Amino acid sequence: MPLYLALTCVSALLAVSVYAIVDRQNRAISRNVYRLCLGLCGALFLAAVMPRGAHVVSAALPLGLPWIGMHFRIDVLSAFFLAVVNLGGAAASAYAIGYGAHEKEPMRVLPFYAAFIAGMNAVVLADDAFTFLVAWEFMSLASWALVLTHHHEEENRHAGFVYLLMASFGGFALLMAFGVLGGVGGAYDFATIRESTKEGWKTGLVLALALVGMGSKAGLAPLHIWLPLAHPAAPSHVSALMSGVMTKVAVYGFIRVVFDLLGPPAFWWSIEPMSFGAASALVGVLFATIQSDLKKLLAYSTIENIGVIFIALGLALAFKANGMALPAALAFTAALFHVFNHSLFKSLLFFGAGAVLHGSGERSIERLGGLIHSMPKTAFLFLGGCVAIAALPPLNGFASEWLVFQAILLSPALPQWTIKLLVPAVGVALALSAALGAGCYIRAYGVAFLGRPRSEAARAAHDPDRWSLGTMAVLLTLCLIAGLLPSLLIDTISPVARDFVGDRMPTQAELSWLSIAPIAESRSSYNGLLVFVFILFSAYSARWVIHRFGSARSRRGPAWDCGYIVRSPTTQYTGSSFAQPIRRTLGVMAFSVRERLDMPAPGDMRPARLTVEIKDRIYDYLYAPLTRAVASCATGLNVLSLLTIQQYLSLVFAALVFLLILVAI
Amino acid sequence: MTFLFGLMAQSIQMLLVLALAPLLIGLLRKLKARLLRREGPPIIQPWRDLLRLLRKEVVLAENASWLYRAAPYLIFAMTWVAASLVPTFATGLMFSWSADLIAIIALLGSARFFLALAGMDIGTSFGGIGSSREAMFGSLAEPATIMIVFTVSFIAGTTQLSEIAAYMVANLELRASVGMALVALLIVAVAENGRVPVDNPATHLELTMVHEAMVLEYSGRYLALIEIAAALKLLLYISLIACVFFPVGLASHDAGPKAMAIGLGAYVLKLAIGGGMLALFETSRAKMRVFRVPDFLGAGLMLGLLATLLVFVTRSL
Numbered sequence: 001m002p003l004y005l006a007l008t009c010v011s012a013l014l015a016v017s018v019y020a021i022v023d024r025q026n027r028a029i030s031r032n033v034y035r036l037c038l039g040l041c042g043a044l045f046l047a048a049v050m051p052r053g054a055h056v057v058s059a060a061l062p063l064g065l066p067w068i069g070m071h072f073r074i075d076v077l078s079a080f081f082l083a084v085v086n087l088g089g090a091a092a093s094a095y096a097i098g099y100g101a102h103e104k105e106p107m108r109v110l111p112f113y114a115a116f117i118a119g120m121n122a123v124v125l126a127d128d129a130f131t132f133l134v135a136w137e138f139m140s141l142a143s144w145a146l147v148l149t150h151h152h153e154e155e156n157r158h159a160g161f162v163y164l165l166m167a168s169f170g171g172f173a174l175l176m177a178f179g180v181l182g183g184v185g186g187a188y189d190f191a192t193i194r195e196s197t198k199e200g201w202k203t204g205l206v207l208a209l210a211l212v213g214m215g216s217k218a219g220l221a222p223l224h225i226w227l228p229l230a231h232p233a234a235p236s237h238v239s240a241l242m243s244g245v246m247t248k249v250a251v252y253g254f255i256r257v258v259f260d261l262l263g264p265p266a267f268w269w270s271i272e273p274m275s276f277g278a279a280s281a282l283v284g285v286l287f288a289t290i291q292s293d294l295k296k297l298l299a300y301s302t303i304e305n306i307g308v309i310f311i312a313l314g315l316a317l318a319f320k321a322n323g324m325a326l327p328a329a330l331a332f333t334a335a336l337f338h339v340f341n342h343s344l345f346k347s348l349l350f351f352g353a354g355a356v357l358h359g360s361g362e363r364s365i366e367r368l369g370g371l372i373h374s375m376p377k378t379a380f381l382f383l384g385g386c387v388a389i390a391a392l393p394p395l396n397g398f399a400s401e402w403l404v405f406q407a408i409l410l411s412p413a414l415p416q417w418t419i420k421l422l423v424p425a426v427g428v429a430l431a432l433s434a435a436l437g438a439g440c441y442i443r444a445y446g447v448a449f450l451g452r453p454r455s456e457a458a459r460a461a462h463d464p465d466r467w468s469l470g471t472m473a474v475l476l477t478l479c480l481i482a483g484l485l486p487s488l489l490i491d492t493i494s495p496v497a498r499d500f501v502g503d504r505m506p507t508q509a510e511l512s513w514l515s516i517a518p519i520a521e522s523r524s525s526y527n528g529l530l531v532f533v534f535i536l537f538s539a540y541s542a543r544w545v546i547h548r549f550g551s552a553r554s555r556r557g558p559a560w561d562c563g564y565i566v567r568s569p570t571t572q573y574t575g576s577s578f579a580q581p582i583r584r585t586l587g588v589m590a591f592s593v594r595e596r597l598d599m600p601a602p603g604d605m606r607p608a609r610l611t612v613e614i615k616d617r618i619y620d621y622l623y624a625p626l627t628r629a630v631a632s633c634a635t636g637l638n639v640l641s642l643l644t645i646q647q648y649l650s651l652v653f654a655a656l657v658f659l660l661i662l663v664a665i
Numbered sequence: 666m667t668f669l670f671g672l673m674a675q676s677i678q679m680l681l682v683l684a685l686a687p688l689l690i691g692l693l694r695k696l697k698a699r700l701l702r703r704e705g706p707p708i709i710q711p712w713r714d715l716l717r718l719l720r721k722e723v724v725l726a727e728n729a730s731w732l733y734r735a736a737p738y739l740i741f742a743m744t745w746v747a748a749s750l751v752p753t754f755a756t757g758l759m760f761s762w763s764a765d766l767i768a769i770i771a772l773l774g775s776a777r778f779f780l781a782l783a784g785m786d787i788g789t790s791f792g793g794i795g796s797s798r799e800a801m802f803g804s805l806a807e808p809a810t811i812m813i814v815f816t817v818s819f820i821a822g823t824t825q826l827s828e829i830a831a832y833m834v835a836n837l838e839l840r841a842s843v844g845m846a847l848v849a850l851l852i853v854a855v856a857e858n859g860r861v862p863v864d865n866p867a868t869h870l871e872l873t874m875v876h877e878a879m880v881l882e883y884s885g886r887y888l889a890l891i892e893i894a895a896a897l898k899l900l901l902y903i904s905l906i907a908c909v910f911f912p913v914g915l916a917s918h919d920a921g922p923k924a925m926a927i928g929l930g931a932y933v934l935k936l937a938i939g940g941g942m943l944a945l946f947e948t949s950r951a952k953m954r955v956f957r958v959p960d961f962l963g964a965g966l967m968l969g970l971l972a973t974l975l976v977f978v979t980r981s982l
Contacts, residue, residue, distance in 0.1 A: 129727030431808035439800035550719035573793020
C-alpha cells in the first residue's frame with residue numbers, strides 16, 4: 001500500500017510537470033503547480049512514515065527494458081530518505097507558493113521542478129540498477145535545466161556546463177559500478193546483486209566507482225567544484241532542494257551500494273569515505289568563510305556538512321567490519337541524523353537567502369547590512385538557521401555532531417593501525433570544521449544582517465510574504481524539536497541501523513528526562529531540553545532580578561566607537577576584512593592567497609589599492625591539467641575527421657580486427 | 666529527601682560559582698598589583714563595580730537591534746549554565762549528566778557566537794575587528810579543546826566530567842598524554858579568557874584588543890552581565906583544570922556535609938592557587954602580536970593532537 005501510494009504520487013508529479021507545460025497561459029499556474037507539489041510531497045511523506053505491515057514492500061512494474069522491468073521497493077532506509085526528500089520537497093513547494101510568484105520566466109522552472117522532485121523520489125524507491133540509473137539521470141537533467149533558469153547570465157551558463165560535465169561523469173562512474181556489480185550475466189535487480197558473491201577486486205572497484213559517482217553528486221571534495229557554481233545559480237527554492245535534498249539522495253545511493261549491495265565490509269572500505277569526508281569538511285568550510293555571495297557561501301557549507309556525513313559513514317563501516325555492531329549503529333545513526341538535520345537547516349538558510357535576494361535584490365553580503373531592522377522576521381529565522389548549522393547547543397546541528405564525536409571516542413578499540421592513525425586526524429578535521437563553521441556563520445550573519453546598511457537596497461529591503469515566512473518558521477521549529485528531543489529522531493533511525501549495520505542504539509525514549517546516551521549514561525549523555533530550560537531560566541531570572549533591584553532604564557544615543565565620529569557605513573568591517581585573519585592563518589591549507597598592496601608614493605594622487613587573489617588549488621592542480629589533456633587529445637583526434645573514404649574503411653577494419661582479437665583472448 | 670538535598674547541592678554550586686567568579690578576578694588583580702609593587706584595589710572591588718553598573722542607566726547606540734539587547738542575557742546564561750555543570754566541590758550533582766564535556770565546550774561556543782554577533786551589531790569598526798579576531802581565536806582554540814577532551818575521555822572511557830574526575834582520583838598515575846593535554850588546556854585557557862599574552866584585559870583603545878573591542882559599546886547592566894560572564898568563563902577553565910587534572914578533595918554527591926565542606930575548602934584553595942599562578946604568568950610575559958596568536962594556539966592544537974595519538978597508540982599495546 002505505501003509503495004503504490006508513493007508510485008502514484010511520483011507519476012502524479014510527472015503529470016504535474018506536463019500540466020505545467022499544457023496550461024502555461026494560466027496566470028495562476030505557478031501557484032497551482034507549487035500547491036500540487038506541496039500536496040503530493042505531503043502524501044509521499046505519509047507513504048514514508050505510514051506503518052508498512054511487512055518489513056519490506058516491493059513491486060515490479062512491466063515498464064522500461066522488456067526483460068528486466070522496473071522494480072520498486074520500500075525498506076527502512078528508503079522510507080527514511082523518502083521522508084527526508086519529501087519534507088524538503090514540501091517545504092520548498094510551500095515556500096515557492098509565495099516566492100515563485102516573483103519568477104520572471106516561470107516556464108523555465110515549473111515543469112522541471114515537479115520532474116526534479118519525481119526523479120529524486122524515484123531514485124530512493126528504485127530496486128534495480130536500471131531503474132536507479134534512469135531515475136538518477138532524470139534527477140540530474142531536471143536539476144540541470146533548473147540551474148539554467150536564468151540562462152541570460154553568462155555565469156549561470158558556465159555553471160550549467162560544468163554541472164552537466166560532472167553529472168555525466170558521475171553517472172558514467174555509476175554505470176560502471178552497477179556493471180561490475182551485475183556482472184556479465186546482467187542480473188541487475190538489487191535482490192540478485194545482494195545475494196551474489198563478490199570477489200575482492202570487484203568490491204574495491206565498485207567502492208571507488210560508487211564513491212566517485214555518488215560523491216560527485218553529493219559534493220565530496222575534490223569532485224565538488226560544480227556544486228558552488230550550480231546550486232546558487234538556480235532560483236532559491238530550487239537551490240534549497242539541490243543543497244538540502246539532492247545531496248542526501250546521493251548519500252542514500254552511497255549507503256545503498258556500500259552498506260547493502262556490496263555485502264559485509266572490510267576495514268579498508270572506511271578509509272576512503274573518512275579521508276575524503278575530512279577533506280570535504282575542511283575545504284568546504286574554508287571556502288565558505290571567504291565567500292561574499294550569500295548563496296555560494298551556503299553551497300560551500302553544504303560540502304562541509306556532506307563531509308561530516310561521510311566521516312560518520314566511514315566510521316560506521318570501520319566498526320561494522322570489525323564486528324562492533326553497537327558503535328557502528330552509533331556512527332550510522334549519527335550520519336542519518338545529520339542528513340535529516342542538514343536538510344532542515346540548509347533549506348531554511350537558502351529560503352532566507354532567497355528572501356534577502358528578493359527583498360533587497362542583493363546576493364553579496366558586502367552590499368547588505370542592517371537587515372535585522374528592515375527584514376526583522378527573516379533576520380530572526382535566519383539567525384536560528386545559523387545557530388543550528390554552526391552546531392551550537394541547544395539546536396539540532398549540535399546533537400548530530402555530538403553523536404559523531406561520541407562515535408570517534410569509541411574508535412581506539414579498532415584493531416587496525418591505519419584506522420588508528422587516521423581517526424585522530426579525522427577528529428581534528430571535524431573539530432576544526434565545526435569551529436570554523438561557527439566563525440563562518442558569525443561572519444555571514446554579522447555582515448549581512450547586523451550593522452548599518454551598506455546600500456540603499458539593504459535599507460529599503462522588506463520581509464517576504466506569509467507563505468515564505470511560514471515555511472521558514474516551520475523549519476526552524478523542526479530544528480528546535482530535533483535539537484531539544486533528539487531521542488525521538490534517534491529512535492526513529494534505530495530500525496535502519498539495525499537492518500544495515502546489525503545493531504541499534506539503545507532505546508532512548510526510556511531514559512529519564514528525555515536525555516540521550518548513546519552507549520550508557522555513565523559514559524556520555526546530553527539533554528538538550530534541560531540545557532535549553534536552564535539557559536532560559538537563568539536568562540529570565542537574571543533579567544527579572546536586574547530589572548527589579550538594579551535598573552531597567554535605557555536611553556538611545558550615538559555610538560561611542562572610541563569617539564570616532566565618521567558615520568559612513570563604509571567604516572564598518574566588511575565580509576572580506578572579517579575573513580582576513582582566517583584567510584591568513586588557515587588559508588594556505590586550501591587555497592593560495594596572494595595579497596598585493598599598491599601604495600602610491602607621497603604626492604601621488606591615485607588611491608591605494610589592496611588586491612587579494614584567491615586560487616583554488618584543487619582546480620589548479622587537478623582540473624586544469626585534466627582540461628588541458630582532454631583539449632589536446634581532442635585536437636589530436638581532429639585529424640580523424642578529415643580522412644578519405646578509403647582511410648575510414650581501413651580504420652574500421654583495423655578496429656574490428658582488434659576487437660575480435662580482444663574477445664578471442 | 667535525597668531529591669531535596671541533591672537540588673540544594675546543585676543550587677549551591679550555581680550560586681557558588683556566581684559569587685566566586687568576580688572575587689577570582691579581584692584576587693587576580695590584587696596579586697598582579699602586588700607583584701608590580703602597587704597596592705591594588707581590594708578583592709571585593711569587581712563585585713562593587715558590577716553592582717554599580719547594574720544600577721546605572723544603559724546608553725544604547727541608535728541602531729542597536731533586539732539581538733544586541735538580548736545577547737548579554739544569553740551570554741551570561743550560557744556561561745553560567747556551563748560553569749555550574751563543571752564539578753567544583755562535589756561530583757555527580759543532580760544535573761551534572763545533562764551535558765557532558767563536549768556539550769560544555771559547545772555551550773561556551775554558543776556564548777562566543779552571540780558575543781561576536783553583538784560586537785557587529787552597531788556597525789563600528791572596533792566591534793568588527795574584535796569579532797573577527799575572536800572568530801579566528803575560537804576556530805583554533807575550540808578544536809584544541811576537543812582534542813584535549815578526546816585525550817582525557819579516551820583514558821577515562823567517558824565524557825562525563827564527574828566520571829572523569831572519579832576515574833582520575835581512583836587512578837593516580839603519571840601519563841605523558843595527560844601532561845600534554847594539561848599544557849594544551851593551559852594554552853587554550855589563556856587564549857579563551859583573553860589573558861596576557863593573547864589579549865590584555867586591562868587595556869582600552871589598543872589596536873590589538875579583542876574582547877574589549879567587541880563589548881566597547883555596552884554599558885550599564887549589559888556591560889555588567891558581560892563582565893560577569895567573562896569572570897565565570899575564567900572560573901570555569903580553572904575549575905575544569907582542577908577537576909580533571911587535580912581532583913584532590915572532590916566530594917562525591919552522596920557523601921555527607923563534612924566531605925562537601927572539605928571539597929569546598931579544597932576548591933577555594935585550588936581557585937586561589939590557579940589565580941595566583943595566572944597572575945605570576947601574566948606579569949612575567951609581554952603581550953604578543955595578534956598574528957602570533959595562531960602559532961601559540963596552533964601549538965596547543967598540535968599538543969592536543971599528539972596527546973590523542975599517544976593515547977590511540979598506547980591503548981593497543
